[in-house]
Amino acid sequence: MDFKNWFTQKRNSISSRLDHQSFCKTGKFLLRCAVFGIVIIMLLYLIYATIYAVCAYAIYSHYAAEDIEAYLSKTSEEILLKSSNETEIVQNIVNWELREFVLTSERFQIQDLILRGISTKPSWYLFLNKGNCGELGIVFEDMANRTGLTCRKVAINGFIDLEGHTENHAWSEVLLNGTEWVVADSGFNFYPPADHYFNYSEIWLLGPVYAFEDGAQVEDRTAHYIPNTERIIVMSTRGGEAIPNCSIEIEMNNNGKSQRVVGTTIKLKTNESGLCPVTLGVYDNTSYTLRIIDLKSIYQYEGETGIILGNNTGEIKIEVDQPRPNAASAVFIVLIITTLCIWRHILRKKQI
Structure with a gap:
């Protein structure tokens, strides 16, 4: 190999390395820019979501809270007037929630995390016109308390449905006649006198089921909801x-x-x-x-x-x-x- 060919090969080799190094540097730079851009977008969205949630709560507090509270009190009085016993009170609360809240509301999505957590007042969820199963239960339990019923939250950690999807759920139980806990679930239109305990296990593989009172886990209810x-x-x-x-x-x-x-x-x-x-x-x-x-x-x-x-x-x-x-x-x-x-x-x- 003569000197000219050797020099040409070396030059091409060095040029190729420089091009490769330049490409790598450009790629790293673009990757850093992309990561930085994603972080900035997430921070801006977090700031926007926080400001939006705070402003929405300020509007609710100053202009809507009292009116919604008055509406809930009036509705509870109307439910009591047209109910002759505790079973009918539960029925009428669920039907009210289905008619006035559930059918016209939207579910909370992941982007509503701040909005969802800024308050746990029932009137806040009615103001937003949003609610998942937990919020529907909060609204139901508030109305049950207003009408003199004894109720509590029931929840599962999670389930697997018949199509393999995973989720969780929460609903309520109401104590009727001081002796019997019954299911009240506005999300599924479940209420007495029908016994809906085993309806959940017909569509889901349930984990343990527990009742909660004042936020504390108080009773294992699993055997009431799962036949085996x-x-x-x-x-x-x-x-x-x-x-x-x-x-x-x-x-x-x-x-x-x-x-x-x-x-x-x-x-x-x-x-x-x-x-x-x-x-x-x-x-x-x-x-x-x-x-x-x-x-x-x-x-x-x-x-x-x-x-x-x-x-x-x-x-x-x-x-x-x-x-x-x-x-x-x-x-x-x-x-x-x-x-x-x-x-x-x-x-x-x-x-x-």
């Missing part, structure tokens, strides 16, 4: 010793779909003896994953196991022995590393 259930005892241990006060997470698995059914809305913990009873639905082609989490130390320990119900499972013992840093520990470690880096930088400057 099994009660198990979860036991948290480590090295043969019971571990108390551990959080419990449970996932339902059905035909490739999974849904957490305990751990967010429904919260369960083992007691001082490391035990916790759990009632779960027994379904075909369905298993559960049980996870126990011990949060009491700087490290979070966890353990999990899978179960299939329908064979009188009884007690499930789970070894909580897998260490993993919890969120607080992770933040603490990041702070330590950041502090060390800052001091290292300061000391280097002093040496120079």
Whole structure:
């Protein structure tokens, strides 16, 4: 190979590398611009959503709240006048909500997160004319209280429907004649005298069902809503010793779909003896994953196991022995590393 050819090859090789490096730099620059642009757009939208929510609440507070409260009071009086017993009161409240609120309202979407959370007053949701199942329940329960009924919230952590979709739901129960809790669900047009307990399990694979009073989880209602259930005892241990006060997470698995059914809305913990009873639905082609989490130390320990119900499972013992840093520990470690880096930088400057 003569010198001319060798030089030509080297020049072309260097040119090719420069072009490649330039392309890489351009690509990185464009990627950074795209990320920066997305972050700016998200921040601007967050600012816009916050300002919109605050302005909407200010208008509601100053111009609409009193009128809506008066409307609710008047409506509750009208419902009482045309109802001869508690069953009819429940029927009329649900029908009012279906006619005046549900059919004309919109569901909250993810972009309504700030708007949805700025207040939990029933009149606020009527002002917005928006509501998901939880908001419909709040409006129902407010009207039930105005008409002298005893009611409470009922909720599930989640479900899997017959088409494999996952969701959650909340509704109400009303105490009739001081003896019997009945379903009242404006979203599904469920009310007495019909018994709607098992209607939910006809369309969904339900997780545990619990009643709430004043925001506190008070009663396991699972067996009322699922025809076939099994009660198990979860036991948290480590090295043969019971571990108390551990959080419990449970996932339902059905035909490739999974849904957490305990751990967010429904919260369960083992007691001082490391035990916790759990009632779960027994379904075909369905298993559960049980996870126990011990949060009491700087490290979070966890353990999990899978179960299939329908064979009188009884007690499930789970070894909580897998260490993993919890969120607080992770933040603490990041702070330590950041502090060390800052001091290292300061000391280097002093040496120079």
